[in-house]
Structure formats: C-alpha cells, structure tokens
Amino acid sequence: MKGQRWKWLFVAFMSLSFLLVLPLHLQAIENSECLDCHGDPDMVKELPSGKTISLYVNPKKFEASVHGQNEIACTDCHSDITELNYDQEVPHPVPVAFVNCTDCHDEEGTAYEESVHAAARVKGVKGAPICYNCHDFHYTKYLYGDTVVQLENKFCLRCHNPNKYHKWLPQKKTHFEYVMCAVCHAPDVGRHINLRLYDLMSEKFLTGEEIVQKLGVTFDNFMDKMDLNKDGVLDTKEFHRLVRELRINKVRAIFWGEMTDNLKPEVHKVTKGRAIKKCETCHSIKSPFFDKVYLIFTHPTGKAEHYPLKRKVLQSFYVTHFYAIDATRVKLLDVIGLLIVLGGVAFAGGHLTLRILTIPLRRRRREGR
Amino acid sequence: MKRIYLHPIPVRIWHWLHAFGIAFLVLSGIQIRFADYILVVPLKKAVELHNLVGLIVAVDYLLWFTFYVFTGRIRTYFPTAEELILGSMRQAVYYGYGIFRGDPSPFHPTPENKFNPMQKMAYLFIMLFFIPIQILTGFLLWNIKGYREIIDFMGGVKIVDTIHVLLFFFFFAFIIAHAYLATLGHTPWAHFKAMITGWEEEPEEEHS
Numbered sequence: 317m318k319g320q321r322w323k324w325l326f327v328a329f330m331s332l333s334f335l336l337v338l339p340l341h342l343q344a345i346e347n348s349e350c351l352d353c354h355g356d357p358d359m360v361k362e363l364p365s366g367k368t369i370s371l372y373v374n375p376k377k378f379e380a381s382v383h384g385q386n387e388i389a390c391t392d393c394h395s396d397i398t399e400l401n402y403d404q405e406v407p408h409p410v411p412v413a414f415v416n417c418t419d420c421h422d423e424e425g426t427a428y429e430e431s432v433h434a435a436a437r438v439k440g441v442k443g444a445p446i447c448y449n450c451h452d453f454h455y456t457k458y459l460y461g462d463t464v465v466q467l468e469n470k471f472c473l474r475c476h477n478p479n480k481y482h483k484w485l486p487q488k489k490t491h492f493e494y495v496m497c498a499v500c501h502a503p504d505v506g507r508h509i510n511l512r513l514y515d516l517m518s519e520k521f522l523t524g525e526e527i528v529q530k531l532g533v534t535f536d537n538f539m540d541k542m543d544l545n546k547d548g549v550l551d552t553k554e555f556h557r558l559v560r561e562l563r564i565n566k567v568r569a570i571f572w573g574e575m576t577d578n579l580k581p582e583v584h585k586v587t588k589g590r591a592i593k594k595c596e597t598c599h600s601i602k603s604p605f606f607d608k609v610y611l612i613f614t615h616p617t618g619k620a621e622h623y624p625l626k627r628k629v630l631q632s633f634y635v636t637h638f639y640a641i642d643a644t645r646v647k648l649l650d651v652i653g654l655l656i657v658l659g660g661v662a663f664a665g666g667h668l669t670l671r672i673l674t675i676p677l678r679r680r681r682r683e684g685r
Numbered sequence: 686m687k688r689i690y691l692h693p694i695p696v697r698i699w700h701w702l703h704a705f706g707i708a709f710l711v712l713s714g715i716q717i718r719f720a721d722y723i724l725v726v727p728l729k730k731a732v733e734l735h736n737l738v739g740l741i742v743a744v745d746y747l748l749w750f751t752f753y754v755f756t757g758r759i760r761t762y763f764p765t766a767e768e769l770i771l772g773s774m775r776q777a778v779y780y781g782y783g784i785f786r787g788d789p790s791p792f793h794p795t796p797e798n799k800f801n802p803m804q805k806m807a808y809l810f811i812m813l814f815f816i817p818i819q820i821l822t823g824f825l826l827w828n829i830k831g832y833r834e835i836i837d838f839m840g841g842v843k844i845v846d847t848i849h850v851l852l853f854f855f856f857f858a859f860i861i862a863h864a865y866l867a868t869l870g871h872t873p874w875a876h877f878k879a880m881i882t883g884w885e886e887e888p889e890e891e892h893s
Contacts, residue, residue: 484729486729486732486733486736487827487828487829487830489828489830489831490828490829490830492830493830516837570837570841594727595720595727595728595729595732596720596724596727596728599720599728600720600721601721602721633843633847635843636840636841636842636843636844637837637841637842637843638841638842638843639841639842639843639846641717641718641720641728641732642717642718642719642720642721642728644843645718646843646847649847649850649851650718652851652854653850653851653853653854653857654854656851656854656855656857656858657854657857657858657861659858660857660858660859660860660861660862661858661861663862663865664861664862664864664865667780667865668865668868670785671784671785674785674786677785677786677787678785678786678787681786681787682787
C-alpha cells in the first residue's frame, strides 16, 4: 500500500511539472514571430542623425547559417527579449541589449580576450574587430573556402593588406598563397597540411562527390577501401595505390597543398609581436607543422572530410605541386646527391692516389731506366 | 718553356667570378637544403645571399655568353667530328693511363683551340645546358607564385626543385673534379697560375 501511494505522488508531481512548463513553452518566442517584422526587406530604423539602418534579416540566409542549421532561436542570442507586446509600436525593448557571443562560445571568447584585436578594442582603436566583424551577425557560415586566399578574404584580408607589411618575408606572395595568416600570427594554434585535388586545365578543385564517384567509394568507406593496414592513416604505399586508382579512373589532377591552422578556439588569440618570424620553425624536416597531413574531400554543403595521411607522403613525388624548403625534401634525392658528390671525390682522390703511386714509374722513365 | 696567352682578361674575370659564385651557391645551397644539420647563418640570410649571388652568377653568365657568341669564341666549345670520338678516346686514354706513365698530353692548347676534346664536351654541356637550366630553375624557385604557370607546366615546384638540386649536387662534384683536374698541368699550380696571369706555360719537350 505504501509503495502504491508513492507511485501516485510521483505521477501527480510529474503532471504538475508538465502543466507548469507547458505554458512557458507555449510562450517561447518563435523565430517566425521575429521574422514577421524583420523578414521585411523594407524594415529600417531611423537614427537621430537622420540616417537609416536596415533591420532586415533574410530568412533563407539565416536558415542556411550555422545558427539556423542548429535551430538556434533569435531569443537565444537576443535573450533580453522575453516577451512580445504587440500593444506597443515596437513589441520588444529598444534598443536591444548587446549580444554577447561568449555566453555560448566561451573558449573562443577567452582566446579573443588575449588577442591583439581585443587589446585594440580596449584602447578604443577605431575598427578594432569584435566577433561579428569577421563572423557576421545573422549569417554566420561554416568556414569554407577553396583556397587559403578565399578563406582569408573572408577574414583577415577584409581589414589587413598583408602586402603592406611582411617586408622581411622572402617569397611573401607565395607564403600568402599557401599559408594561412593564423599559422604564424596565432602561435598557440595547431597546424596541419591540407591536400586537395586540383585540375590544372580547368583551374578548379575537384569536389569530394566527383572524386568518390570516380573511385566507386563513398565519403564514409573511403578510408576502409584505401587504408589497407587499417592503421587509420594512409601511408606512402597506400597513397601510391590511391594515385594509381585516380589515374585508372581518369582523374587528372594534382595535389594542391596548403598549410592551415586547426579551427580551434585558440585561433582567435591573434597576437602582436609574437608572430613566427624564424624560418627554421617551419622549414625543417623535423618541424611539427607538417606532422598532420590530410586529404580533403568536400561535401556539397562545404563541409570537408579530412582523411589522415602520413607525413612522408609530402616527401614523395606524388605531391609535386607543394614543397617547403627542407621540410618536405625528398630524401632519395639526398642519397642520389651524396653518390654524385662521392663520385667526384672518388674520381679526384682515386686519380691523385694513382698519380702518387706511379711517381717512381715516371721518374724511372725520365731517367731512361 | 713555351708561353701562350690563353686567357684574356674578360675570360679570367668571368672565370673567377663564376668559380667563387658557384662555390658560394653550392655552400649556401647545402645550408638551405640541410638547415636542420648545418646552420652557419640563419636560413633567411642564407636564402637571401643565395638569391643575390645567384643573380650575380646569372648576369655573369649572360656577359660570358654574349662575349663568346659575338666574338665567335663559342666555337671553342664545339668539338669536331674527329675530336668527338677519336680525340676524346685519345684524351681518355691519356688521363686513364698515359699520365701515370709520364706520356705527353695528346692535346696542346692554342688561343683559338684551348680545350681538349673531353673538356669541350664537358664544358659544352655545362655552359650551354646545365648552367642555363640551373639559372632558369633558380629564377623559378625565386618567385614561385609569380612563375606558377611555368612551374606547373614543368610538372610542379617539386620537379623544378629536383632539377635544381640534382644540378646543385652535380656542380658540387664538378668543382671537386675541376679543381683536381686543374692540378694536371706541368706543375700542380701551372693551370691555376695561367687562369690568374692569362699565360699558360707548356714544356718545350712536349712538342717533340
């Protein structure tokens, strides 16, 4: 009997909780309610100066954004708007409170706080960036770009002209083409090499779909099919097999290599005066910057599959269009080179030795003996 | 002792500029390629000096080429049909056998024909193929982004680098062999002296 009573008490508690929560849920402001007004392209706000600013949010673009795809509600960020009062001209408090991205993205926020950007903002430097200057307000996208340059155009290059600086850097335009800014400017971030298939004739990158179709694999089983020893990484032998498969299937493309940073929160800690300037940090066969190498296949959404490769793949002749002095040198060439030099030494040394050994012979001949 | 004016001043200046330039390029090349093991100066400095000296050698080569083409001296580098086979064989036999016995050299230089058949063939390849290729690949590697289309056409930056590096090893071996072969005059320093003074000395008895 006692057990039965507890059971009824539990059901009653749960029912009451549900009844209490239900109205709250019903009261939550839906995105559609916000977009009733903000989805109108003509929606503007007049500033005291007489200028107008657009308050329009493109519903389709928002839906396609990272936040839209993750079903983030408008009021998750604009959390000061808890209810809409349609009796007022503007149904929510005006102005709305400043949106603090770090409420959710706290690690990124911490890294940013230690960055040169945050320091400039504290100093009151005009144009010092905050989150949305790079990531946009409502249309934050997955970070995607065919090349380092395309990616950087969306971020650093919007404000910075790297050609104005970096006078010390040899081959600066080559570095800008193949190395992401944060590789040097965010010293705490991890780095890796991305290899992507690029068609020199059409000057286009091959999409992941094109590649998997031609290879007769899927994004998911690509590694299963190619990684013969099942160690989770494609070594030079397995990479050779992949290259052969690509050729058999008439995929005519080169491997376009780039050094990029890991998209971790630390990438926001862009520092001043601590950027890497020592060439040997990167240009060394022991440099950890080349430890992680990935073959990239892109989905139509822009999301990229990263298939790990052994570092030695970079030191092979399968990757002919990416080379960093010392760091990716072909060791076989050094062996050949050593043999060439030893050949020169052996010739000179051997001939000299014979000349010395035959001195008595020549002397005897001169003396007519 | 017979004295022949073999090397005019422009040739000597060119030769020594080229010799020291290439030696420097080889040494700095070793540091650039093996920065992990040899770091005499920072890598950046080594690359900058390598580029600068490479440019000097390229200009020096261009001057040499212009001088030799316009004065007709370029003919010195082309072996005749007879020299190509018989002459080369005679010279090879001398270097590989006769020189140890004290035989006279089968070749006697004149200002118009100063290289023996083996030298002609070696220098022809070096001066008309290897050095221009090394200069070309050096220029391409000097500005990879700027010359990307040519680099791609040649098979990629690693291919261009491979050509440059193989030739670099070849020039390293060549300097050793060349410096040694220069000691094969009538005295070990005779050819070195000739390249400084311009006058080559030849023992009279060798003409008999």
